[in-house]
Amino acid sequence: MPDYKIGTSEEWQAARDELAKLEAEHAKLGQRVTEQRRQLPWVPVEKKYQFDTEDGKKTLAELFAGRSQLLAYNIMFGPDYEIGACPGCTSLGDGLDGGLVHLNHRDVTLICFSRAPIERLVAYKQRMGWQFPYVSTYETDFPFDFGLAMTEEQAQQIPEVKAMIDSPPGWLEEWSHQIGADLKDGLREGPGWIAFARENGTVYHTYTVMAPDPFVAPYHNFLLERTPKAQPDEPRTWRKDEYPD
Numbered sequence: 001m002p003d004y005k006i007g008t009s010e011e012w013q014a015a016r017d018e019l020a021k022l023e024a025e026h027a028k029l030g031q032r033v034t035e036q037r038r039q040l041p042w043v044p045v046e047k048k049y050q051f052d053t054e055d056g057k058k059t060l061a062e063l064f065a066g067r068s069q070l071l072a073y074n075i076m077f078g079p080d081y082e083i084g085a086c087p088g089c090t091s092l093g094d095g096l097d098g099g100l101v102h103l104n105h106r107d108v109t110l111i112c113f114s115r116a117p118i119e120r121l122v123a124y125k126q127r128m129g130w131q132f133p134y135v136s137t138y139e140t141d142f143p144f145d146f147g148l149a150m151t152e153e154q155a156q157q158i159p160e161v162k163a164m165i166d167s168p169p170g171w172l173e174e175w176s177h178q179i180g181a182d183l184k185d186g187l188r189e190g191p192g193w194i195a196f197a198r199e200n201g202t203v204y205h206t207y208t209v210m211a212p213d214p215f216v217a218p219y220h221n222f223l224l225e226r227t228p229k230a231q232p233d234e235p236r237t238w239r240k241d242e243y244p245d
Contacts, residue, residue, distance in 0.1 A: 003230070004228065037207060040206060040207060042197060042204035042205070042206050043204060043205045043206075044202055044203070044204055045060060045196070045203045045204065045205055047141070047145065049140055049141070049142045050140070051063065051135045051136060051137060051140065051142070052117070052118035052135070052136040052138060053118065053133065053134075053135050053136070054118070054122055054133070054134070058135075060142075060196070060203050061198060061201075061203050063109065063111060063133075063135060064109050064196075064198050064203075065109045065133075067104070067107050067108060067109045067198075068107050068197060068198050068199065069107055069108045069109070069195070069196070069197055069198075070108070070109050070111070070195065070196040070197075070198070071103070071108055071109070071110050071111075071193065071194075071195050072110070072111045072112060072113050072135075072193070072194050072195075072196075073089075073092065073093070073096070073111075073112045073113070073191075073192075073193055074112070074113045074114070074143065074148040074149075074189075074190060074191060074192050074193075074194065075089040075090070075092075075093060075112050075113065075114045075191070076088075076089045076114075076179075076186070076189035076190070076191050077089070077114035077115065077116045077120075077121065077124070077179075077189070078114075078115045078116060078149070078181065078185060078186065078188060078189045079115055079116050079117065079138060080181045080182070080185035080186070081116060081179045081180055081181045081185075081186065082179075082180030082181060083178065083179055083180030083181075084124055084127075084178075084179060084180070084239070085114065085116075085124055085179070086175070086178075086179060086186075086189070086191065087175070087178050087179075087237040087238055087239050087242075088191070088218070088235065088237040089191050090128060090237075090239050090240075091218040091220070091237055091239075091240070092191075092216075092217065092218040092219070093112060093128065093130055093132075094128065094130075094218070094240060095218055095219035095220065096110060096112070096130070096132050097130060097131045097132060100131060100132055109133075110132055110133075111132060111133040111134070111135050112132055112133070112134050112135065113135050113136075113137050113142075113143070113148065113194075114134070114135075114136060114137070114189075115136070115137050115138055115143055115149055115189065116136065116138060117136055117138045118135075118136040118138065121134045121135075121136050122134065127241070128239075128240070137149075143189075143190075146194060146205065146208065147190060147192075147208060147210065148189075148190045148192060148194065149188055149189050149190055150188045150190070151188070152184060152185075152188065154188075155184065155187060155188050161187055164183065164187060165183045165184050165187060168183055169234075170234075171234045171235060171236050174236065175237075178238075178239075178242075190210050190211070191210065191211045191216055192208060192209055192210035192211060192213075192216055193207075193208070193209050193215065193216065194207070194208045195207040195208075
């Protein structure tokens with residue numbers, strides 16, 4: 001049986017009007033969430049961090065590149081990933097470059113973090129054709145301090161993670177092969193967004209959101225939500241240069 005129904009233009013319009021009411025409620029709730037998000041307290045970052053970048057060592061403040069806001073996505077690409085970054089995170093990264101100029105002109109610097117060494121990040125960035133700054137947190141406390149990565153001991157203490165490591169579904173085993181790392185290492189990296197502000201010489205942590213929050217998804221996923229056919233439930237993803245067709 002098809003998972004859609006055939007109707008008249010009048011039936012479509014009546015159903016669309018009902019959906020519009022729900023979408024309006026959703027938009028209003030989204031605005032409330034945005035307002036509450038902006039009311040989160042700013043927490044001063046007191047520890048000194050140094051990161052490896054394509055232009056050498058930089059502090060957290062220097063990553064702002066002269067702007068007052070820093071928005072960063074943490075790509076799952078740990079030092080144990082022998083093949084490359086998480087394909088899902090890679091797909092998200094594919095959609096970022098178009099927004100760089102617009103964010104920069106709104107006082108926001110957009111970057112990505114990963115824990116793999118900078119040489120591997122630069123090579124992967126070139127392979128994917130990315131333009132955004134790609135920063136390595138290799139051998140720093142930064143990803144652990146801000147919940148962007150876990151130690152092996154921490155991962156074992158989370159029942160959901162331990163269950164996936166001990167008895168992974170087929171798609172997760174496939175993902176492990178795609179990144180070239182055992183799940184006990186691969187799942188220690190956390191995909192998520194983190195935001196900072198800089199005022200009067202002080203850097204503040206303002207926001208973090210991690211998967212499975214819907215915001216932590218490639219932009220094309222949001223477009224697919226408006227298409228008529230639902231996508232498969234299993235989250236299989238390929239890098240853009242590795243699709244099986």
